[in-house]
Amino acid sequence: MSVNxxxxxxxxxxTCIGIGVGGAQLFVTRAKAFSGYTPTNYGLxxxxxxxxxxxRKFEHEEDYKKVIExxxxxxxxxxxxxxxxxxxxxxxxxxxxxxxxxxxxxxPKEVEEKPVLLLCNHCEHAPCTRVCPTKATFKRxxxxxxxxxxxxxxxxxxxxxxxxxxxxxxxxxxxxxIKHINPEFPTRMPGVVEKCNFCVERIxxxxxxxCVEASEGKMLFGxxxxxxxxxxxxLDEHFSIRRKPHLGTQPAVFYIIGGE
Amino acid sequence: MLEKALQGGKRYWTLIFILLGLAGAGFFTYLxxxxxxxxxTGMSRDVSWGFYVSQFTFLVGxxxxxxxxxxxxYLHNYKKFSKIVILGEFLAxxxxxxxxxxxxxxxxxxxxxxxxxxxxxxxxxxxWDAIVLNGYLLLNIIIGWNTLQADLKEVPPPKWxxxxxxxSIPWAVSIHTVTAFIYAGLPGRDFWLTxxxxxxxxxxxxxxxxxxxxxxxxxxxxxxxxxxGREPIQAVAKIVTYAMVANFFFILLELFTALYSNIPGHIxxxxxxxxxxxxxxxxxxxxxxxxxxxIFAIALLVWPPTRRNETTLLFACIIAFxxxxxxxxxxxxxxxxxxxxxxxxxxxxxxxPELIITIGVYAVGFLVLTVLYKVAISVREQQLS
Amino acid sequence: xxxxxxxxxxxIIFLAFATFPFYSNIGKADxxxxxxxxxxxxxxxxxxxxxVEPKEYMRANHMQLLIDWRDAALREGKRIYINxxxxxxxxSLQNTCMKCHSNKKKFCDECHSYANVDPYCWDCHFAxxxxxxxx
Numbered sequence: 167m168s169v170n171x172x173x174x175x176x177x178x179x180x181t182c183i184g185i186g187v188g189g190a191q192l193f194v195t196r197a198k199a200f201s202g203y204t205p206t207n208y209g210l211x212x213x214x215x216x217x218x219x220x221x222r223k224f225e226h227e228e229d230y231k232k233v234i235e236x237x238x239x240x241x242x243x244x245x246x247x248x249x250x251x252x253x254x255x256x257x258x259x260x261x262x263x264x265x266x267x268x269x270x271x272x273x274p275k276e277v278e279e280k281p282v283l284l285l286c287n288h289c290e291h292a293p294c295t296r297v298c299p300t301k302a303t304f305k306r307x308x309x310x311x312x313x314x315x316x317x318x319x320x321x322x323x324x325x326x327x328x329x330x331x332x333x334x335x336x337x338x339x340x341x342x343x344i345k346h347i348n349p350e351f352p353t354r355m356p357g358v359v360e361k362c363n364f365c366v367e368r369i370x371x372x373x374x375x376x377c378v379e380a381s382e383g384k385m386l387f388g389x390x391x392x393x394x395x396x397x398x399x400x401l402d403e404h405f406s407i408r409r410k411p412h413l414g415t416q417p418a419v420f421y422i423i424g425g426e
Numbered sequence: 427m428l429e430k431a432l433q434g435g436k437r438y439w440t441l442i443f444i445l446l447g448l449a450g451a452g453f454f455t456y457l458x459x460x461x462x463x464x465x466x467t468g469m470s471r472d473v474s475w476g477f478y479v480s481q482f483t484f485l486v487g488x489x490x491x492x493x494x495x496x497x498x499x500y501l502h503n504y505k506k507f508s509k510i511v512i513l514g515e516f517l518a519x520x521x522x523x524x525x526x527x528x529x530x531x532x533x534x535x536x537x538x539x540x541x542x543x544x545x546x547x548x549x550x551x552x553x554w555d556a557i558v559l560n561g562y563l564l565l566n567i568i569i570g571w572n573t574l575q576a577d578l579k580e581v582p583p584p585k586w587x588x589x590x591x592x593x594s595i596p597w598a599v600s601i602h603t604v605t606a607f608i609y610a611g612l613p614g615r616d617f618w619l620t621x622x623x624x625x626x627x628x629x630x631x632x633x634x635x636x637x638x639x640x641x642x643x644x645x646x647x648x649x650x651x652x653x654x655g656r657e658p659i660q661a662v663a664k665i666v667t668y669a670m671v672a673n674f675f676f677i678l679l680e681l682f683t684a685l686y687s688n689i690p691g692h693i694x695x696x697x698x699x700x701x702x703x704x705x706x707x708x709x710x711x712x713x714x715x716x717x718x719x720x721i722f723a724i725a726l727l728v729w730p731p732t733r734r735n736e737t738t739l740l741f742a743c744i745i746a747f748x749x750x751x752x753x754x755x756x757x758x759x760x761x762x763x764x765x766x767x768x769x770x771x772x773x774x775x776x777x778x779p780e781l782i783i784t785i786g787v788y789a790v791g792f793l794v795l796t797v798l799y800k801v802a803i804s805v806r807e808q809q810l811s
Numbered sequence: 812x813x814x815x816x817x818x819x820x821x822x823i824i825f826l827a828f829a830t831f832p833f834y835s836n837i838g839k840a841d842x843x844x845x846x847x848x849x850x851x852x853x854x855x856x857x858x859x860x861x862x863v864e865p866k867e868y869m870r871a872n873h874m875q876l877l878i879d880w881r882d883a884a885l886r887e888g889k890r891i892y893i894n895x896x897x898x899x900x901x902x903s904l905q906n907t908c909m910k911c912h913s914n915k916k917k918f919c920d921e922c923h924s925y926a927n928v929d930p931y932c933w934d935c936h937f938a939x940x941x942x943x944x945x946x
Contacts (some may be wrong), residue, residue: 177854202892202893203879203883203887203889203891203892203893204889204891204893204899205888205889205890205891206890206891206901209890247469249470249472249772250465250471251465251468251470251471252471253471254464259768263768263769263770264768266690266691266768266769267691278938292942293613293614294610296549296550296652297549297551297552297554297612298541298547298549298550299541299542299547299550299552299556300544300545300547300550301545301547302541304886306888307888308888309520312885312886314885314886315935316881316885317538317541317545318534318535318538319533319534319535319536319538319539319541319542320464320533320534320536321529321532321533321534321552322474322475322532322534322536322556323550323551323552324610325471325474326474326475326609326615326762326763327612327613327614328614329612329613329614329767329769330614330767331471331472331766331768332489335471335474335534336534337463337464337465337469337470338462338463338465339463339855343557349905350905350906350938351905351935352905352935352936354935355535355931355934355935356463356464356465356534357463357464357533357534357535358534358535359534366888370697370888370890371890399831410614412614413614414613415613420464425535
């Protein structure tokens with residue numbers, strides 16, 4: 167039997183396709199033993215998680231430190247000690263730079279000098295989730311802007327998109343820079359973006375966010391969609407502001423600055 | 427046809443090996459970056475995109491500029507471009523290759539690059555950018571290769587290439603429009619939040635790309651037997667002139683809106699770029715250089731005697747290219763990040779490894795360009811004999 | 812044949828590269844088949860020594876299961892896995908899997924090294940850090 171070149175190529179091609187299809191089938195028909203997934207029955211539930219930070223109640227440096235330390239130690243947030251590689255989930259900034267569009271020259275001195283606690287705003291219309299090319303950062307139905315470190319490709323589009331500077335990138339391996347490791351929570355790897363997760367791992371196991379717990383009542387956490395919730399009542403009674411409201415992102419973190 | 431790239435003189439091979447050496451240096455530095463993380467670059471929490479993304483942005487423009495030769499030749503039947511259209515198309519291939527490489531070296535987790543396809547996200551501009559860039563690369567390879575092969579055999583190009591050529595025209599516009607949309611739709615970055623961004627990108631692209639083509643054409647004329655011809659070069663020079671003026675005009679429009687509206691967020695990036703803020707002024711000399719070179723180039727290009735004189739034209743093209751590179755390959759991206767969302771200033775400057783990787787990527791691009799141009803020029807030389 | 816010498820030289824170089832994995836491993840074949848160890852304090856104390864799914868299933872599919880777990884917990888907020896026996900398992904690599912299999916080196920790495928795979932789970936997740944670190 168003689169096979170010319172054309173025929174040889176034809177059969178070779180067909181063989182390749184055959185092998186490919188067979189291989190794909192092996193892949194698809196892999197056994198599945200599972201029965202199902204379900205949320206925990208002891209998790210906290212809300213339609214729209216939100217936070218109120220009552221800055222009036224933060225008096226000493228210690229008050230801020232406790233809150234930040236609670237978050238960063240639980241989530242294995244590294245401390246690089248330099249602003250270039252810095253990673254932070256919650257931190258302080260002075261009033262002028264926290265609210266650059268709301269600053270005037272004649273605010274009371276105690277407000278002007280008071281540090282503001284900053285964290286991810288978990289915006290309703292989050293620009294970061296809009297730009298992410300892999301859905302590594304995404305909105306959960308309960309309003310939390312989540313970040314999937316397994317999927318993040320490290321393009322940092324979300325960092326350019328976030329108007330609040332809430333996102334940090336792992337420029338280097340974070341592990342050597344974590345002072346006290348919490349073995350219950352993972353770290354991150356170099357090359358992914360991270361930020362505050364509103365303590366989703368705690369909420370889903372029935373606990374409030376670590377910062378709220380550590381603040382001892384200076385910060386509130388609850389369901390913005392429920393008119394009867396604690397934070398809704400608090401917002402009804404106190405005048406609150408949010409960062410850069412003109413951008414239409416609808417932040418879920420509210421600040422109470424002054425007044426009784 | 428590719429075998430023509432293997433038959434070259436000593437000068438050709440020297441160039442190839444120099445480029446290979448630079449690419450190799452870049453590659454090994456990239457391995458270092460892969461191991462250590464992007465922390466070896468000058469990028470930071472505040473300036474989270476730097477040199478890589480800037481070069482990507484700039485080179486998308488160079489790639490798109492091929493259309494400035496395609497339109498006159500294929501749509502207006504301007505026959506004088508028949509010999510040099512291929513130079514534009516192959517320049518586009520090389521430029522898009524560099525764009526893709528720059529995106530790749532900028533990624534924190536490059537092994538996961540296929541997540542973009544695995545989890546397609548149409549609301550992300552980067553998703554579309556990946557599509558249009560790869561599509562444009564493919565289009566130009568197919569078109570360039572087939573038309574050149576037809577030239578070699580002295581037959582008209584196959585009929586199915588024509589629709590692809592027409593498709594490549596809007597496609598070229600799309601790559602730069604989509605790239606502009608990466609920036610122009612972000613709510614917190616006032617410097618980029620401008621509707622004219624895409625138009626400005628296209629104008630600077632149609633100035634920078636053709637300026638580079640003129641430079642390349644003159645190099646080709648000097649070192650090979652193929653002469654692209656005086657008239658086509660003069661025609662391209664006019665394109666550069668118009669586009670340069672348009673781009674400068676667009677920058678002035680940006681300045682007007684920012685300054686006259688007096689909105690701090692829009693003024694501050696310009697203030698940082700041209701005057702510095704609180705003593706932070708790393709980019710100030712470069713930005714002024716860009717402006718002066720642009721004005722000088724426009725003067726040389728607009729005044730007919732200096733445009734018609736090929737020596738001054740070459741000079742004008744070189745300074746125009748440098749000016750546009752500073753503006754778009756540096757200032758545009760960095761200006762968007764400074765000041766940061768807290769209106770604080772944290773500056774950026776590329777590090778040595780970052781520069782070596784950047785040069786490495788450019789070397790790969792020019793290697794592709796050299797090989798493709800070698801093929802194209804060999805075909806043209808063959809036609810002469 | 813034109814350029815016969817060059818072609819033959821080229822073929823030889825190609826073969827040298829293509830067969831590199833084979834001859835570079837000659838003499839290393841005495842590597843023993845992996846025997847993942849179940850000898851950990853937590854497993855010892857278990858009344859019924861059963862993983863979340865049958866052994867055979869876990870052996871073949873644990874990687875897919877972990878990926879499904881990951882997506883369910885992280886992306887869908889479903890942190891409970893109901894296994895084929897109808898039991899509820901809290902989804903967590905660190906706090907569920909590694910609680911029993913606290914011997915990463917003798918359990919996970921045993922097969923992974925043998926198969927020459929290097930999953931990056933532990934770039935972020937701890938292999939029951941408390942005990943590992945104490946050693």
